[in-house]
Amino acid sequence: MKVIEPEVIHHIADSVIEGEKVEKYSKKYHEVAYLYEQPREDDPIVYEVYSYSKGENILGNLQWGLTVLKPVYSFDECNMTKGHFHENKDCAEIYFGIAGEGLLLLMDEDGETWAEKVYEGSLHHIAGTIAHRLVNIGETDLKVGACWPTAAGHDYQAIERKEFGYRVFKRNGEVKFIKR
Numbered sequence: 001m002k003v004i005e006p007e008v009i010h011h012i013a014d015s016v017i018e019g020e021k022v023e024k025y026s027k028k029y030h031e032v033a034y035l036y037e038q039p040r041e042d043d044p045i046v047y048e049v050y051s052y053s054k055g056e057n058i059l060g061n062l063q064w065g066l067t068v069l070k071p072v073y074s075f076d077e078c079n080m081t082k083g084h085f086h087e088n089k090d091c092a093e094i095y096f097g098i099a100g101e102g103l104l105l106l107m108d109e110d111g112e113t114w115a116e117k118v119y120e121g122s123l124h125h126i127a128g129t130i131a132h133r134l135v136n137i138g139e140t141d142l143k144v145g146a147c148w149p150t151a152a153g154h155d156y157q158a159i160e161r162k163e164f165g166y167r168v169f170k171r172n173g174e175v176k177f178i179k180r
């Protein structure tokens with residue numbers, strides 16, 4: 001029997017995924033400044049996303065990802081991902097907390113919004129009809145692994161039309177939710 005090396009390695013402690021087929025992008029603040037009530041004036045990297053898949057973009061195939069969300073505050077509003085629904089509502093997703101302290105904001109198609117706490121070892125099943133956004137409520141990188149069907153797609157426009165029901169702030173060390 002032939003034994004070979006894996007083509008991809010997810011270095012959990014360093015939060016890096018390495019391999020020829022791994023894609024990575026860094027999101028700069030100016031690309032997401034519109035999300036915040038009071039935007040910053042500088043332009044730091046706010047999050048990095050790694051993803052890996054193999055084979056065709058067909059239902060049944062899977063994608064693995066890692067999001068590293070920086071502890072960048074817009075005054076006292078917490079850093080967040082853009083957030084999205086899946087284009088294909090039959091496609092669920094699993095999130096897996098690796099490090100840091102965060103919230104997974106979830107929203108149904110009627111706009112009802114709630115959150116799950118995210119920390120090392122937390123596991124989150126996100127149904128195909130539920131929008132999802134990560135929020136870093138800590139002072140260190142929030143690192144979250146994810147597995148989802150390659151064919152899920154990202155629907156960002158639905159979020160632009162109807163934003164998540166709450167903004168998340170940290171004031172005097174306490175997390176506060178403000179209804180939109």
Ligand SMILES: O=P(O)(O)OC[C@H]1O[C@](O)(CO)[C@@H](O)[C@@H]1O
Nearest residue numbers: 049065066067081082083084146
């Ligand atoms: O695209 P968003 O909503 O900013 O989220 C960041 C990334 O998190 C994932 O849900 C998991 O890595 C990706 O699909 C997505 O691109």
